[in-house]
Amino acid sequence: MHHPSVNQTNRLFAPQLNVSPRLLLGPGPSNAHPRVLQALSMRQVGHLDPEFLQIMNDNQVLLRYAWQTDNKFTIPVSGTGSAAMEATLANGVERGDVVLIGLNGYFGHRLVDMAQRYGAEVRTMMRPWGEVFTLDEIRAGLAEHRPKILALVHAETSTGACQPLEGVAELCHQYGTLLLVDSVTSLGGVPLFLDAWGVDMAYSGSQKCLSCPPGIAPLTFNERAMDKIMNRASQVPNWYLDMTMLGRYWGNERTYHHTAPINMNYGLREALRLVAEEGLAERWARHRATAELFWEGLASMGLSCHVAAEHRLPSLTTVRVPEGVDSKAVVVALRERYNIEIAGGLGELAGKVWRIGLMGFNSRAENVVLLLAALKEVLK
Amino acid sequence: MHHPSVNQTNRLFAPQLNVSPRLLLGPGPSNAHPRVLQALSMRQVGHLDPEFLQIMNDNQVLLRYAWQTDNKFTIPVSGTGSAAMEATLANGVERGDVVLIGLNGYFGHRLVDMAQRYGAEVRTMMRPWGEVFTLDEIRAGLAEHRPKILALVHAETSTGACQPLEGVAELCHQYGTLLLVDSVTSLGGVPLFLDAWGVDMAYSGSQKCLSCPPGIAPLTFNERAMDKIMNRASQVPNWYLDMTMLGRYWGNERTYHHTAPINMNYGLREALRLVAEEGLAERWARHRATAELFWEGLASMGLSCHVAAEHRLPSLTTVRVPEGVDSKAVVVALRERYNIEIAGGLGELAGKVWRIGLMGFNSRAENVVLLLAALKEVLK
Numbered sequence: 096m097h098h099p100s101v102n103q104t105n106r107l108f109a110p111q112l113n114v115s116p117r118l119l120l121g122p123g124p125s126n127a128h129p130r131v132l133q134a135l136s137m138r139q140v141g142h143l144d145p146e147f148l149q150i151m152n153d154n155q156v157l158l159r160y161a162w163q164t165d166n167k168f169t170i171p172v173s174g175t176g177s178a179a180m181e182a183t184l185a186n187g188v189e190r191g192d193v194v195l196i197g198l199n200g201y202f203g204h205r206l207v208d209m210a211q212r213y214g215a216e217v218r219t220m221m222r223p224w225g226e227v228f229t230l231d232e233i234r235a236g237l238a239e240h241r242p243k244i245l246a247l248v249h250a251e252t253s254t255g256a257c258q259p260l261e262g263v264a265e266l267c268h269q270y271g272t273l274l275l276v277d278s279v280t281s282l283g284g285v286p287l288f289l290d291a292w293g294v295d296m297a298y299s300g301s302q303k304c305l306s307c308p309p310g311i312a313p314l315t316f317n318e319r320a321m322d323k324i325m326n327r328a329s330q331v332p333n334w335y336l337d338m339t340m341l342g343r344y345w346g347n348e349r350t351y352h353h354t355a356p357i358n359m360n361y362g363l364r365e366a367l368r369l370v371a372e373e374g375l376a377e378r379w380a381r382h383r384a385t386a387e388l389f390w391e392g393l394a395s396m397g398l399s400c401h402v403a404a405e406h407r408l409p410s411l412t413t414v415r416v417p418e419g420v421d422s423k424a425v426v427v428a429l430r431e432r433y434n435i436e437i438a439g440g441l442g443e444l445a446g447k448v449w450r451i452g453l454m455g456f457n458s459r460a461e462n463v464v465l466l467l468a469a470l471k472e473v474l475k
Numbered sequence: 476m477h478h479p480s481v482n483q484t485n486r487l488f489a490p491q492l493n494v495s496p497r498l499l500l501g502p503g504p505s506n507a508h509p510r511v512l513q514a515l516s517m518r519q520v521g522h523l524d525p526e527f528l529q530i531m532n533d534n535q536v537l538l539r540y541a542w543q544t545d546n547k548f549t550i551p552v553s554g555t556g557s558a559a560m561e562a563t564l565a566n567g568v569e570r571g572d573v574v575l576i577g578l579n580g581y582f583g584h585r586l587v588d589m590a591q592r593y594g595a596e597v598r599t600m601m602r603p604w605g606e607v608f609t610l611d612e613i614r615a616g617l618a619e620h621r622p623k624i625l626a627l628v629h630a631e632t633s634t635g636a637c638q639p640l641e642g643v644a645e646l647c648h649q650y651g652t653l654l655l656v657d658s659v660t661s662l663g664g665v666p667l668f669l670d671a672w673g674v675d676m677a678y679s680g681s682q683k684c685l686s687c688p689p690g691i692a693p694l695t696f697n698e699r700a701m702d703k704i705m706n707r708a709s710q711v712p713n714w715y716l717d718m719t720m721l722g723r724y725w726g727n728e729r730t731y732h733h734t735a736p737i738n739m740n741y742g743l744r745e746a747l748r749l750v751a752e753e754g755l756a757e758r759w760a761r762h763r764a765t766a767e768l769f770w771e772g773l774a775s776m777g778l779s780c781h782v783a784a785e786h787r788l789p790s791l792t793t794v795r796v797p798e799g800v801d802s803k804a805v806v807v808a809l810r811e812r813y814n815i816e817i818a819g820g821l822g823e824l825a826g827k828v829w830r831i832g833l834m835g836f837n838s839r840a841e842n843v844v845l846l847l848a849a850l851k852e853v854l855k
Contacts, residue, residue, distance in 0.1 A: 099671040101755045105540035109533045109748055112741055114520045124519055135738060136516035139504055139688055140494045141816045153489045160485035174554045177733035178715045209714045291479040308519055310690050310736030333713055334589045335558045353557035356690030358515060361492055368489055375481045436521045
């Protein structure tokens with residue numbers, strides 16, 4: 096065989112990897128715990144090796160603990176949080192299903208976009224960004240739309256609001272509706288009791304309160320949800336996220352579907368071990384205490400939070416940008432002068448708030464003190 | 476708020492992560508290069524941090540080198556190889572498009588499954604597992620089916636056959652057909668000249684000849700493919716893999732789509748730096764030399780290869796299981812006695828062959844010598 100000669104145009108001799116020591120206090124990723132980074136670099140075994148199957152089992156059990164569920168179908172999806180989000184809809188929705196979505200932030204809009212792609216007849220309930228839905232509003236929405244699925248965002252990363260979930264599933268089940276919950280910014284940092292609260296489907300990310308890098312994403316379905324999925328009239332229109340096939344790899348059959356992201360599973364296991372070691376109640380209390388320290392500091396600086404105190408997420412705070420301050424310039428200055436990452440607002444809140452995360456390993460008093468001091472300097 | 480008390484049932488106190496030192500000589504993953512594992516554990520920066528944007532740029536340039544293409548749209552997908560595979564079809568196929576697929580192994584069947592989910596009218600060309608298609612057969616298939624897309628597997632991981640690609644695109648373009656190529660087990664190990672050969676769409680994996688763990692997957696489209704994608708009449712029916720949106724994150728706009736798998740991008744960059752350092756021609760030659768050493772050793776043991784010498788992949792060899800030998804028992808013995816992973820056959824070749832990979836970092840003479848010696852012991 097005669098081959099062309101190798102074109103050297105794109106043969107980049109890039110320097111060895113090096114990045115600045117950022118403190119990631121934006122909406123995510125948060126800094127991974129050092130033990131998680133170390134686990135990531137463990138040598139590999141194959142994705143069907145008995146030792147890897149044990150790691151998969153560990154991850155399933157540990158995810159159940161973190162989510163407070165006994166759901167058999169609890170797995171990490173081989174992608175980032177959005178892949179797990181799409182997996183709930185790709186599997187849960189059949190063409191023509193009415194899906195009711197709570198729209199009070201950016202990620203509600205993403206749910207609408209995804210659900211439409213899977214043929215859902217999407218209905219929405221609206222609240223201003225930063226507010227939450229009451230049980231009465233939810234009851235009215237269910238009664239009006241009689242949806243197959245109600246999707247709510249437990250922790251809205253775009254607004255900092257925490258949607259109360261107690262009592263929601265009881266209402267849903269009266270109408271034969273499945274409750275789907277986005278817990279990307281709550282899992283491992285904010286009280287969440289999937290089984291006690293009756294949640295049917297949930298997804299999350301690894302890079303928020305679990306302090307594992309992005310690239311693997313928790314997903315869980317209870318029996319009610321699995322019944323709907325296993326009795327679909329049509330095939331799941333997404334191969335990579337088809338849980339009827341993936342369930343046979345994570346279940347007893349261990350049938351090859353796709354190669355699992357081995358090292359990301361290592362990292363997730365270490366992140367979840369840290370949750371189990373600390374204890375959920377203790378971890379939630381730590382997130383709350385750190386957030387309250389931060390909120391007090393903000394108040395003493397004359398800065399105010401966008402979300403009412405009773406619905407504020409401990410993991411993610413939206414801080415109102417004071418009149419006359421260039422929000423973007425503050426983000427850049429914190430990064431360039433102090434290696435601190437925070438983020439601006441998204442969508443309706445663009446330019447109006449900063450989004451500041453105190454998640455997982457980063458939820459510590461020293462980070463609060465540093466951020467407040469740096470913010471003071473930058474706002475001078 | 477009154478919460479239920481935390482259920483401790485699934486609070487697993489799992490031991491610190493530890494795995495056996497496996498030598499991964501199966502069909503993938505291969506062992507990651509130590510420098511790649513080290514890069515994986517680098518501290519994180521945010522997915523919109525200017526330093527991360529530079530890393531994304533590096534990965535795009537380095538992927539172009541590895542693939543020998545100047546395609547602007549060249550990115551790593553945030554999933555494993557199957558996600559990139561699905562991305563080519565989710566974006567490239569519109570409902571009713573005729574897609575012609577070469578079926579001569581397991582991954583051709585996967586392409587059929589995926590293409591159907593996106594509404595393709597799938598036609599197939601068949602060859603026995605382990606054989607390849609001639610230009611005449613391809614011309615006849617194109618003339619008969621006049622497909623929008625022809626999909627061929629360059630390196631069939633299930634059979635060990637290498638599909639020659641010279642001249643295929645010229646035929647395709649005569650029929651207005653786009654050429655889609657699976658290069659999962661060839662990128663970085665087997666001669667591949669996307670631009671010189673006129674390939675329009677290609678995908679790969681990270682965990683084969685690139686020696687990066689699975690969890691990130693190269694994808695590239697040329698201008699002809701992008702024209703089809705950007706002029707779709709319908710929306711891409713898959714949100715996570717929608718390249719019309721993702722292109723704005725990887726392009727100049729840097730619009731947030733989903734959080735990129737930061738650390739997997741670190742790992743891929745290091746893997747691709749290693750390709751650039753070694754040089755593609757040298758790397759291909761190394762894979763070929765290691766494979767030939769292995770093939771000679773097999774012959775001297777009286778073992779035969781399933782694929783004819785001229786179509787044999789240097790990265791993946793299918794070895795015929797001798798009469799009377801329990802193929803599975805050999806796989807288990809190699810793992811349990813010598814920490815060596817090889818795999819059995821898949822699909823039509825189940826029980827008939829072993830699949831042995833000498834990929835990337837693992838493509839070294841010492842691994843050949845060790846494997847042959849261990850195989851000799853186990854076959855005694």
